[in-house]
Amino acid sequence: DAKTTQPPSMDCAEGRAANLPCNHSTISGNEYVYWYRQIHSQGPQYIIHGLKNNETNEMASLIITEDRKSSTLILPHATLRDTAVYYCIVRVGQGGSEKLVFGKGTKLTVNP
Amino acid sequence: DAGVTQSPTHLIKTRGQQVTLRCSPKSGHDTVSWYQQALGQGPQFIFQYYEEEERQRGNFPDRFSGHQFPNYSSELNVNALLLGDSALYLCASSAWDTQYFGPGTRLTVL
Numbered sequence: 001d002a003k004t005t006q007p008p009s010m011d012c013a014e015g016r017a018a019n020l021p022c023n024h025s026t027i028s029g030n031e032y033v034y035w036y037r038q039i040h041s042q043g044p045q046y047i048i049h050g051l052k053n054n055e056t057n058e059m060a061s062l063i064i065t066e067d068r069k070s071s072t073l074i075l076p077h078a079t080l081r082d083t084a085v086y087y088c089i090v091r092v093g094q095g096g097s098e099k100l101v102f103g104k105g106t107k108l109t110v111n112p
Numbered sequence: 113d114a115g116v117t118q119s120p121t122h123l124i125k126t127r128g129q130q131v132t133l134r135c136s137p138k139s140g141h142d143t144v145s146w147y148q149q150a151l152g153q154g155p156q157f158i159f160q161y162y163e164e165e166e167r168q169r170g171n172f173p174d175r176f177s178g179h180q181f182p183n184y185s186s187e188l189n190v191n192a193l194l195l196g197d198s199a200l201y202l203c204a205s206s207a208w209d210t211q212y213f214g215p216g217t218r219l220t221v222l
Contacts, residue, residue, distance in 0.1 A: 002154070
């Protein structure tokens with residue numbers, strides 16, 4: 001079973017920030033939080049990941065709470081092309097054995 | 113630098129047949145994982161290959177088997193196809209950290 005909980009759907013206006021929450025209250029100290037997104041019928045696209053500190057790249061920012069029990073993915077200026085299912089994943093396994101356990105994700109709809 | 117590639121893009125088979133799906137990892141990646149994604153669901157882990165050996169396996173029957181070649185490319189084989197095997201099959205490659213996914217193969221079993 002997935003170790004994360006996400007809202008099933010969210011809406012966002014184009015040009016505004018999209019903030020996608022994720023709960024992972026049972027996360028272990030050496031487990032990372034990964035975010036992927038999947039545009040209809042395509043392969044999941046890696047967005048960002050983090051362990052403790054906040055992370056930012058060209059696609060998004062990841063904010064992890066100090067107790068690491070939840071996180072938020074931020075798309076700073078959402079566009080229509082950001083409409084997708086967003087998956088928050090806590091990576092399981094040791095070393096290079098990194099099975100990903102997907103939940104149902106959050107369906108983000110960006111509206112004009 | 114080519115990303116993860118998969119072939120074929122689409123495939124139609126009938127019940128009882130066998131199918132082989134192929135995956136080429138990103139350059140520099142030595143680990144290949146396979147996932148099955150049924151309609152409306154998140155991807156489910158099938159198995160992972162590293163150094164030509166199956167390293168980890170999800171909750172899938174023995175009808176699902178795989179192989180990894182010396183050049184790190186991989187195949188997924190499914191025998192005795194069932195209607196329920198209809199899904200998007202995803203391949204992901206990695207080196208030691210992040211997995212990157214291919215576009216998938218859409219398998220339809222009639």
